[in-house]
Amino acid sequence: MKKLKPGCEQKGCFLCKLCLPEWIPAIEANKKTFHYKRGDLIFTEGEEVKGIYFVFSGTVKIHKKWGKEKELILRFAKGGDIIGHRGLGAELHYPISGTALEPTTVCFIDLAFFKTTITVNNDFTIQLLMFYAEELQRSEKKMSNLAHMQVKGRIAYSLLSLKNKFGTMADGSIDILLSRQDLASYAGTTYETVFRILNEFVQDSTIRVTNKNIQVLNEAQLFALTTDQDL
Secondary structure, X not given: OEEEOOOOOOOOOXXXXXXXXXXXXXXXXXOEEEEEOOOOEXXXXXXXXXXXXXXXXXXXXEEEEOOOOOEEEEEEEOOOOEEOHHHOOOOOEOOOEEXXXXXXXXXXEEHHHHHHHXXXXXXXXXXXXXXXXXXXXXXXXXXXXXXXXXXXXXHHHHHHHHHHHHOEOOOOEEOOOOOHHHHHHHHOOOHHHHHHHHHHHHHOOOEEEEOOEEEEXXXXXXXXXXXXXXX
């Protein structure tokens, strides 16, 4: 982790775009900006919560322990997204971890200033409540998928979710580079299963794979495998 000089501007940031214009100087005065290398932990499951993070640039995976040696990726965050908020509550310990998937810059504000921000900025508070509600729905859907959806459907669902979240590059590939292990952790399965099913998708022309790039060629086919689950 490397601390950077303040002064970055992120008008697409979940915090900045929803706060009162006159509150922005207070954010600039109170935030800290950090840079993480690929693979660096931003916060760790069980660690005491001291503040909230907002992604300025890069990509972060939010994950938790799943068994003794496995992890389950709950979601991914990109520029403008809030992370670390799941640690808020009575115990103030993170129930999840956040890891940079590429060189990533985040803005950090401590809990005291975060609480003041919530008190002063009504629009931000309302949208934060809506965000919590939507994230709870996504988490419940993910748990339901793990319990009831066949693994092929979960992998299809994961690919469609990633495309929906990150969009596509000029060549049509999903705009995030994931290892097969991370894709497996996101779908709640094993590396070997992801490798086999991706090959099946390639053979029936549902997707195209080039190194770590995945291009969806037949979205309708993937969607059919999810048994009409909402993204």
